[in-house]
Amino acid sequence: MTSTPTVDLADRFRRHAEMSDRMGAPLYAALTRAMADDWAAGGVVRTICAGWDEATESDLVSLRFLGSLHRLVLTGRAPSLVAYYRNLGGTRAPDDVWPVARSVIEAFADDIRADLAVVPQTNEVGRSVALLVALFRAAAQTGLTRIRLLEVGASAGLNLLIDRYRFEGPGWSWGPAESPVCFDVDATVEARPIEIVARRGCDLEPVDPTTPAGRLRLKSFVWPDNVERYRRLEGALDVAARWPVRVDRSEVSPWLRERLAESVDDDVLTVVWHSVVWQYLDPVARRESESVIAAAAERMPLAHASMEPADLSRAADIVLTLTTYDAGQASTTELGRPHPHGLPLRLSSGAAS
Ligand SMILES: C[S@@+](CC[C@H](N)C(=O)[O-])C[C@H]1O[C@@H](n2cnc3c(N)ncnc32)[C@H](O)[C@@H]1O
Structure with missing residues (x-):
């Protein structure tokens, strides 16, 4: 009998959304909320994250996913998303970001799946x-x-x-x-x-x-x-x-x-x-x-x-x-x-x- 994890990826993505709300990060709040719904509905996010179902909080799957998406935007492969990324001069509210993000995610599903192996790494100059x-x-x-x-x-x-x-x-x-x-x-x-x-x-x-x-x-x-x-x-x-x-x-x-x-x-x-x-x-x-x-x-x-x-x-x-x-x-x-x-x-x- 296989055991079902008590916290699934949809829960982890929703927790990330709540944390993003608290930290004043509306884009990641909107994206992780939609990713949670998509995962629960068996959409492209679920396909990409296959094999990560047992991931723990410290695996930071949401950050791996969002980091990969961010790299697509930073390298010019997802120009339709730039308007939502404030660090790149975007000013658009994220209310309608999901359909745009989903089509990018679908187009680059294999790249994002491979990118989940990239461990989140930061260097905080502050x-x-x-x-x-x-x-x-x-x-x-x-x-x-x-x-x-x-x-x-x-x-x-x-x-x-x-x-x-x-x-x-x-x-x-x-x-x-x-x-x-x-x-x-x-x-x-x-x-x-x-x-x-x-x-x-x-x-x-x-x-x-x-x-x-x-x-x-x-x-x-x-x-x-x-x-x-x-x-x-x-x-x-x-x-x-x-x-x-x-x-x-x-x-x-x-x-x-x-x-x-x-x-x-x-x-x-x-x-x-x-x-x-x-x-x-x-x-x-x-x-x-x-x-x-x-x-x-x-x-x-x-x-x-x-x-x-x-x-x-x-x-x-x-x-x-x-x-x-x-x-x-x-x-x-x-x-x-x-x-x-x-x-x-x-x-x-x-x-x-
Ligand atoms: C949260 S980051 C902080 C990086 C940096 N100190 C800063 O404040 O921006 C933690 C760093 O510790 C490194 N690290 C974790 N375990 C380590 C170990 N056992 N030996 C050396 N470095 C380690 C990680 O690779 C990562 O770069």
């Missing part, structure tokens, strides 16, 4: 605002301003390019004024004259932002109604094309072990940073990584900046922390509870100085 606050604080606490930045789970490495972005807040600014990525920061922080003297990242599945395929992949997983995020990503991709960074394909702890065995000048502060990565590591890998970092702190000036869910089993409620070390003693400070995409920062009192 998180560099939180990183900057952590770097300022680390510099203030240690008195060191020359920084070696090591990012684990770096994706395309876009946040390693933090010193190529512009940040402006009440009474302060930092970074090149001509940068194509500019953040209007909602907090007063004490900017410090920090310098990134070395940078490198690792990821299990790094995305190369200097290739058309890498750029397309990252863009396709930004929700089209999130115009500001999309523009920011476009700017960061331009920066990455000009100043490529190295992101090694690696698990976190072996990579950290290697990097932290390298010698660095005494006046360089090594900052290990990660955002929305820890939840993907198993508890053993997390503990191992933390002990590699703590052991290295006995040999060199080091700080550990983290922007992760406060409760790793739930993605919301992000906490920004900085851990510094003194004579083998770790001290962790909560700097704020930023939005998962970075802004608003919602800094803790005292975090900004």
Whole structure:
């Protein structure tokens, strides 16, 4: 006897629609609602998703499907949909999007089916605002301003390019004024004259932002109604094309072990940073990584900046922390509870100085 999953794909698509409503993403709300109905009625969406019926929430089937559709639009193969994609200048309300989308989906059914294998991958540049606050604080606490930045789970490495972005807040600014990525920061922080003297990242599945395929992949997983995020990503991709960074394909702890065995000048502060990565590591890998970092702190000036869910089993409620070390003693400070995409920062009192 075959068991019927208690949550089917139509339910998953409907949940995605509800989340899209809450997040102010009307296009994806309309599309996922229609996809749910089409799947339940045995339409083209059901045919494309055959074999994915047992998928769990973390398989993100709706995002895989929508990412594939977005790539069709971004590459000019679905011009009839452009009018609905705000990131591409579209202004049309999504009320009547489904018949248009369905005919595109029918025409490219084989491509979308093959594309379901593409794992959703993002690199959220907005998180560099939180990183900057952590770097300022680390510099203030240690008195060191020359920084070696090591990012684990770096994706395309876009946040390693933090010193190529512009940040402006009440009474302060930092970074090149001509940068194509500019953040209007909602907090007063004490900017410090920090310098990134070395940078490198690792990821299990790094995305190369200097290739058309890498750029397309990252863009396709930004929700089209999130115009500001999309523009920011476009700017960061331009920066990455000009100043490529190295992101090694690696698990976190072996990579950290290697990097932290390298010698660095005494006046360089090594900052290990990660955002929305820890939840993907198993508890053993997390503990191992933390002990590699703590052991290295006995040999060199080091700080550990983290922007992760406060409760790793739930993605919301992000906490920004900085851990510094003194004579083998770790001290962790909560700097704020930023939005998962970075802004608003919602800094803790005292975090900004
Ligand atoms: C949600 S993304 C965040 C990417 C980036 N830190 C950011 O904030 O935009 C999570 C990243 O962690 C990477 N990842 C997951 N498990 C990993 C592991 N065990 N070792 C290294 N990277 C991992 C994924 O490939 C993905 O790029």
